[in-house]
Each structure stands twice: as C-alpha cells, then as structure tokens.
Amino acid sequence: MTIANAFATGVRIRVVLFLFCLNALLYMSFSVLRDDLRALAAYHLYHSTSNTTSDDLRGNTVASHIIEDIAPSPVASIETPEPEFEGKANATLVFLARNSDLEGVLKSMESLETHFNHRFGYPWIFLNEEEFTEDRVKSKTNASVQFGLIPSRHWYQPDWIDEAKAEEGRNRLKASNVIYADSVSYRNMCRFNSGFFFQHPLLQPYRYYWRIEPDVEYFCQLRYDPFDYLKEHNKTYGFTIALEELPQTITTLWQAVKEFKEQYPEYINPNNALAFLSDNGGDTYNLCHFWSNFEIADMDFWRGEAYTKFFEFLDSRGGFYYERWGDAPIHSIAAALFLDKHQLHFFNDIGYQHANIMHCPQQPDYLTGSCTCNRVLSIDVILVYRGTTERLVLNGDNIRTTSGRS
C-alpha cells in the first residue's frame, strides 16, 4: 500500500481522531505529515519483518535504514538532579522466573535498576516452583533480594482437572498453531499469576508490586515513584500496553464472566470500564486486555473479596487447562469490571519492550527523563495504522473505545 493510498482509505482521518481522543499529541514537535510518514514506515517495517529483533524496534538497524529520512525524534533529555535514593512505598518488584531464565532475568534487572530502581531501592522478590540454583541476581542491585518457593498447590495442575479433556484442549490449540498450545507449564504459570502470586508469604508485607519478566527493557529514566503515584491518585492497576488476546485460548471465558456478573452483580462497579472489554455492552468480549507482563498495581485488589470470588469461579471451570486462559485477560477483565475506570492508569511515560512489542512515549510532555526508544515504532503508533487502536485504553483518566475497524 502506498502512502497516498493509505491516506485515501481514510486511515489518516482515523489517526487524527485517535490522536485527538488520546490527548497525547497536543504538542507536535514535528509536522503532522512528517509524523504520519514515520508511523507509516514503522507500520510497514513491523509487518515486513517477521523476525523483528529488539534492535530493530529501537531503530538501530533495519528500521533506521528504512526510515532514514524520517529518523527517530530527538529524545527529550531533561536534566534534573537525582532525587533521594529511597522508595518509601509499601512495594516490591516481583519476578517469576525459572533457573533457565537467568540471563534474561539479569538483563531485565539491569534495565529496571538503571532506569528506576537504583534511585529508589525497592526490594526484589524472585518466585519459582523450584529452588533457585544461584543468586547472581544480587550483583545487579543494591536493594534487598529474596527468593521464594511457590507452594505446589499454587502451581501444578490440580487433581480435579480431567487430564484427558485437558490434553484434548492442548491438541486442539496445537492444531491451530497457537503459541504455548501444548505447554502445561505455561498454563501453570498463567493460573499462578492469575490467582496466587499475591498470596505468596514473601509478598504478604507488601501492597504494591511491579511485575518484571526476563528479557524486557525499559527506555525512560523514571524520576518519580510510580507506587506513590498509584497511592496518591487512588489508582489500582497500571499498564503500558494493551493488545487483543488470541480468541482460541479463551473460547468460554467470556461466557463464564457473564455468568459471574449475573450471580454477583454487587461486585460490578457502576463506573466500570466495560466499554474497554466489549463493543456491544457486554454481549461479547472484544479480546482487549492489558499486557500483564508489565503491571504496576495494588495487590489488595487481587486479595479482595470480588477478585477472590472471581478467580475461584473461573478456576472451577478448568479453563486454565482445558483452554489456555491467560492471566492478562483475567486481570484485565476483573480490573475493568470491579474498579472504577479512574482507578486504571496508563503509564504512558514508561517506555517498555517485551518480545518484539514496545511502548514508547510520544510526547516530551510525557517524559520524566530521557527515553532511548524510537517513538515511531511504539505499538500505539503502529496500531493506529492497522486501524485497531479503537479498543485500546488511550488515556489514564479516560477509557475510550470506539467501534469499527479500518
């Protein structure tokens, strides 16, 4: 598709509307046309390189050649004195990992320490269903580090799951080439992250957490405390990226959610964000979810009555094993239904990458420090050109969805 065609098909109109709604591009450091060209290039790049690497996304290799003339925006570099080294919130950095994840763990730690935690010193907690075999992670931080063993009952497939049916489910997903289709350990992980991590004894003293995964990267210097931010602004759940779930992995999830809503209407917040989840008032799920490999959130919500009932209700359906329910849609659905929508927060200013998807702040206004990501390759920008941004939560204070796709 040529640029001219793209404009002719109305994409640009949608972009303008999107940007208006997002309230994220009120200030343009470059002309609109220039930004559009950049994003179009980013979109084509994203779809023409199936094996896009981290470097590509940062504009260091292929990207910078393809979009040579429309190079990355100059990053904002706001020189501010280092704040005092001390995080005061009741918070921890939570890292579920296997021993085999060590290299990726070290990489993620270094990135978060460099961009945030060396200033704040929040404690790290590593969880694993097996004993950790080494403590090299301690060399990456001055903060405290603890290692926790996950109780078996919180991890392994429960006995009451019909294994024949579960196997059938795994084979079905395998036949459809779904990622992690036949992995039982992945399912254990999704169930653990949905219903149990916040129950771990090491996490009991804490209220807020930042979830970290191996091989993730942070791009912006964070010079404020996001935990404090949540607390001060009465926010409960913070995210950076929202995407659509693979429908084959959650075939019966929404039906179960509807039944839960009917049975427990008292848990549904009157000012909820159902519009983020559904384009038809709750009849069907639009697959939108916050990408839970990044979460900065309040564990009291997961520990509370509504979510506890919700998790138990869903768990009893067996969908973690008969299908492949992910913790991302489950957390997202709960947060969107049980919280006031103003309790959700888009950490737009945290540049972040997991696998080949990256969020990069778009505006200097949003930067609290320098960001090293290439903003035109931010998933937000790319999705604009795919016409699928309608369902993203675009602003921390306003849950916006519009119907239709281009």
Ligand SMILES: Nc1nc2c(ncn2[C@@H]2O[C@H](COP(=O)(O)OP(=O)(O)O)[C@@H](O)[C@H]2O)c(=O)[nH]1
């Ligand atoms: N201890 C443990 N951690 C796991 C296991 N499987 C996944 N994880 C962790 O769970 C998180 C999500 O897994 P990952 O492989 O990154 O899944 P993806 O992000 O959905 O592709 C990461 O922090 C992994 O280290 C497992 O079998 N045991």
Ligand SMILES: [Mg+2]
């Ligand atoms: Mg991951």
